[in-house]
Amino acid sequence: NAGVTQTPKFQVLKTGQSMTLQCAQDMNHEYMSWYRQDPGMGLRLIHYSVGAGITDQGEVPNGYNVSRSTTEDFPLRLLSAAPSQTSVYFCASRTGQAWNTEAFFGQGTRLTVV
Amino acid sequence: AQSVAQPEDQVNVAEGNPLTVKCTYSVSGNPYLFWYVQYPNRGLQFLLKYITGDNLVKGSYGFEAEFNKSQTSFHLKKPSALVSDSALYFCAVRDVPYTAGNMLTFGGGTRLMVKP
Numbered sequence: 001n002a003g004v005t006q007t008p009k010f011q012v013l014k015t016g017q018s019m020t021l022q023c024a025q026d027m028n029h030e031y032m033s034w035y036r037q038d039p040g041m042g043l044r045l046i047h048y049s050v051g052a053g054i055t056d057q058g059e060v061p062n063g064y065n066v067s068r069s070t071t072e073d074f075p076l077r078l079l080s081a082a083p084s085q086t087s088v089y090f091c092a093s094r095t096g097q098a099w100n101t102e103a104f105f106g107q108g109t110r111l112t113v114v
Numbered sequence: 115a116q117s118v119a120q121p122e123d124q125v126n127v128a129e130g131n132p133l134t135v136k137c138t139y140s141v142s143g144n145p146y147l148f149w150y151v152q153y154p155n156r157g158l159q160f161l162l163k164y165i166t167g168d169n170l171v172k173g174s175y176g177f178e179a180e181f182n183k184s185q186t187s188f189h190l191k192k193p194s195a196l197v198s199d200s201a202l203y204f205c206a207v208r209d210v211p212y213t214a215g216n217m218l219t220f221g222g223g224t225r226l227m228v229k230p
Contacts, residue, residue, distance in 0.1 A: 004157075033217055035220075040123070040222050040223070041222055042118075042120075042204060042220035042221050042222045043158075043204065043206075043218075043220040044220075045217050045218075045219075048217050058217065090157060090158065092158075092218075099146060099208070100163065100165040102148060102160045102163055103148075103160070103218060104160070105150075105157040105158040105159075106157050107156060107157045108155075108156075108157050
């Protein structure tokens with residue numbers, strides 16, 4: 001029972017490099033989302049998806065792209081990494097069958113951009 | 115727009131004493147409120163939620179939270195703190211049906227330190 005799996009757990013990038021953070025869930029959840037966690041700012045929503053083929057922007061989408069080709073996977077792409085994107089990234093999922101369901105989170109990816 | 119405030123960056127409490135972690139919220143519609151806990155180098159774990167009904171909600175690890183509509187608060191409480199409760203706690207709200215994609219908005223987090 002894996003839940004939400006994120007890879008990698010740690011990553012160091014140089015400014016200008018691109019990379020993809022992977023997220024997969026095995027709970028058949030419709031809703032998936034990406035957050036970044038910065039000290040004192042809680043978690044801020046980057047992008048989200050309410051189902052395969054449907055994505056939308058959250059609070060801080062600039063510099064990130066997402067796609068949702070399957071129910072299970074929701075990768076986050078950094079197009080050209082910047083030091084301001086140094087953060088801890090969390091993927092979350094939940095069922096969309098009710099308004100009141102809680103989200104399940106992955107273990108996080110700690111990204112450093114130098 | 116919805117928002118969540120956790121006014122304390124850190125709460126210190128002695129083991130065995132009661133603890134309270136404060137949370138206030140602002141929404142346009144009906145709030146669905148959540149508490150999550152984050153242990154070092156781990157993801158967020160769900161503790162409890164308020165949807166409707168009884169204002170006192172009981173959750174995991176002996177935690178409970180009290181919903182107060184007039185004060186727009188949802189404070190997390192535990193009658194007797196344990197050293198193992200030391201962690202980062204997040205309050206979150208979902209403002210139905212106004213939130214884009216019905217995603218969560220989080221507070222800034224409160225670090226709970228329980229000393230032996």
